[in-house]
Amino acid sequence: GESVGLHLPTLSVQEGDNSIINCAYSNSASDYFIWYKQESGKGPQFIIDIRSNMDKRQGQRVTVLLNKTVKHLSLQIAATQPGDSAVYFCAENGRTALIFGKGTTLSVSS
Amino acid sequence: DVKVTQSSRYLVKRTGEKVFLECVQDMDHENMFWYRQDPGLGLRLIYFSYDVKMKEKGDIPEGYSVSREKKERFSLILESASTNQTSMYLCASSRGLAGSYEQYFGPGTRLTVT
Numbered sequence: 531g532e533s534v535g536l537h538l539p540t541l542s543v544q545e546g547d548n549s550i551i552n553c554a555y556s557n558s559a560s561d562y563f564i565w566y567k568q569e570s571g572k573g574p575q576f577i578i579d580i581r582s583n584m585d586k587r588q589g590q591r592v593t594v595l596l597n598k599t600v601k602h603l604s605l606q607i608a609a610t611q612p613g614d615s616a617v618y619f620c621a622e623n624g625r626t627a628l629i630f631g632k633g634t635t636l637s638v639s640s
Numbered sequence: 641d642v643k644v645t646q647s648s649r650y651l652v653k654r655t656g657e658k659v660f661l662e663c664v665q666d667m668d669h670e671n672m673f674w675y676r677q678d679p680g681l682g683l684r685l686i687y688f689s690y691d692v693k694m695k696e697k698g699d700i701p702e703g704y705s706v707s708r709e710k711k712e713r714f715s716l717i718l719e720s721a722s723t724n725q726t727s728m729y730l731c732a733s734s735r736g737l738a739g740s741y742e743q744y745f746g747p748g749t750r751l752t753v754t
Contacts (some may be wrong), residue, residue, distance in 0.1 A: 561741050573644075573730055573745035574683075619683070621737040626696055627673055632682040 538634055545640045550609040553631055555618035558601060565594060565605045567635070569616045577605070577618075609633040612638050643667070644746035646731050652752045659718040661749050663731030670735060674698075674706065674744060677728040688716055694703035721753045 542552075543549050555563070561582035566574035580587045580594045587594050593606040603620050615638045621628040647662035665672065673688040675698075687697030687706040695706050704727060707715045714733075718725055728750050732743040 536686075559735070564742060566745075571748075573732075573747045576742050579742060625739065626690075627685050627688050627698065629744055630683040631731050632680065 539632070540635045540637065542639065543610050545610060545612060545638055547610050549605075549610045549614070549636060550622075551607075551618050551639075552603075552636065553603040554621070555594060555601050555603060557622060558598075559615045560622040562597060562622045563594070564628065565592075565603075566619045566621065566630075567574045567614075567616045568619065575622045586587045609634075610636075610638050613638055614638050615617050644733055644744050646729075646746040648749050649747060649751075650750050652754065653718075653721050653754055655722060657718075657721050657753075659721050659753075660733075661716040661718075661729055661751070663716070663733075663746055664712050665714075665731075665744070666735040667733065667735070667744070668711065669733040669744075670711075671733060672708065673732040673734075674714065675730045675732065676700070677730055677748070679725050680688045683730065687717065687751065692746075712720055716736045721751075723753050725751065726753045727751060730733065 532578050564579040565577040567577050570575040578589045578594045580596050589609045597602045617633040617635050618629050619633045621630045644665045653659050671690050673684045674686045677683050684700050686704050689695045689708040705717045728748050730748045731746040734741045734743045
């Protein structure tokens with residue numbers, strides 16, 4: 531089946547830096563994409579989503595960019611804080627459910 | 641706020657036991673899902689349900705069954721627990737066409753089978 535992957539399993543940044551987490555997807559027919567954050571011991575929490583009729587969407591301190599030409603999705607976190615340390619998953623719409631990537635662990639040091 | 645609750649945060653069971661994991665959502669969502677999450681493998685879909693009494697197999701249904709008798713409740717059943725079913729189990733719900741809307745997740749149940 532189709533799968534969503536992430537470029538890097540881990541990312542380490544300094545507090546205050548901007549973080550960029552990347553994701554590649556394989557199904558060119560996918561039209562809905564979403565980022566989740568999962569803190570240790572908790573379920574995934576919604577961060578931001580984007581549909582294929584958009585290239586960019588901004589939230590509070592987060593921006594998602596979608597490049598349909600190369601099937602690439604990225605999450606940008608501005609002024610990264612220690613509380614942003616977590617595993618981040620991208621997902622795309624499948625036939626019956628979201629299809630998740632394997633996750634990038636973001637570590638923020640002060 | 642949408643709330644998805646799971647009956648247990650931690651569970652320890654013996655090999656061969658029948659195990660029930662319960663999930664309840666309070667937002668009248670049509671769709672409910674069960675995933676398991678393992679290190680290096682991400683989230684894998686076990687079963688999902690798009691309506692009461694309706695279910696569909698996900699990617700890894702072997703060894704599991706589900707029940708949805710009421711819209712707000714979705715149960716995962718391990719008929720005869722085995723050690724390879726030790727995992728984190730996550731329940732989720734969503735509205736509308738499954739896969740095209742945000743899924744709301746519960747806190748997870750960490751199941752250990754000894």
